[in-house]
Amino acid sequence: MNDYLILTLIFSVYFSPVFYHLYRAIKEKKEGNKIPLRKFKKFLKYSIFIIIPIVIGFGILSHTNFLNYEKPVTFDKYEQITFKNFNGLEFFKKSLYGNERFAYVFTTIESDIKENSVMVQSLFHPSRSFVYKKNTNSKELLTHEKYHIKITELFARKAKEKISKLNKFKKDRIEEIIRESKKAERKFQKEYDYNTFHSYVLREQKRYENEVDSLLNLLKEYKRPKIEFDDKN
Numbered sequence: 001m002n003d004y005l006i007l008t009l010i011f012s013v014y015f016s017p018v019f020y021h022l023y024r025a026i027k028e029k030k031e032g033n034k035i036p037l038r039k040f041k042k043f044l045k046y047s048i049f050i051i052i053p054i055v056i057g058f059g060i061l062s063h064t065n066f067l068n069y070e071k072p073v074t075f076d077k078y079e080q081i082t083f084k085n086f087n088g089l090e091f092f093k094k095s096l097y098g099n100e101r102f103a104y105v106f107t108t109i110e111s112d113i114k115e116n117s118v119m120v121q122s123l124f125h126p127s128r129s130f131v132y133k134k135n136t137n138s139k140e141l142l143t144h145e146k147y148h149i150k151i152t153e154l155f156a157r158k159a160k161e162k163i164s165k166l167n168k169f170k171k172d173r174i175e176e177i178i179r180e181s182k183k184a185e186r187k188f189q190k191e192y193d194y195n196t197f198h199s200y201v202l203r204e205q206k207r208y209e210n211e212v213d214s215l216l217n218l219l220k221e222y223k224r225p226k227i228e229f230d231d232k233n
Helices: 003-014 016-030 035-063 075-080 139-164 171-196 202-218
Strands: 107-113 117-124 226-228
Touching: 075 117, 075 139, 107 139, 107 171, 117 139, 139 171, 139 202, 139 226, 171 202
Parallel strands: none
Antiparallel strands: 107 117, 117 226
């Protein structure tokens, strides 16, 4: 069943007493009785007060699962990551293109610009990543998702390479490089998913694995998160 249809049915059932009281209020008002209208307004107010925290709670848990929170993981812990680290929650999605074997990984490029140094690193967010059916033992699916993490690391290193080649510390230029790298990373991630069809096109999956591994190796000198500018001023 469509997710939006499920939500519509839930809200319809929840607010059905409200609709009933509204009907009674309108009917009684025509006969000059305003008491049901006042009761309806009170009933509606309490119904909204109840539903709003529930909706906010679902929204927060869908974004980050604080019930089973695990702090973001840096790339040096890459080999330790398994589906057990995918702690995020997905309340409604049950399949991807009709297949129940799917996952979603959330990664970011984080930066911190100081007076004469820059920190750029890629992070994997366990509590914002999820796998449908935790007991899945698909090595291919796990490999596909973990290469999303490698791609993020690749573009973090590309940013550090460009920043390292600056003649001197220029905050505006550094911020621009990081923005461009994030934009390029998002585009590459989408192309990766599209061309591999989320891991199902094995030939494309292997092509991306070889390409990403090769590029990461070429940029291995930029593994360290921090770039110092003391000697360049």
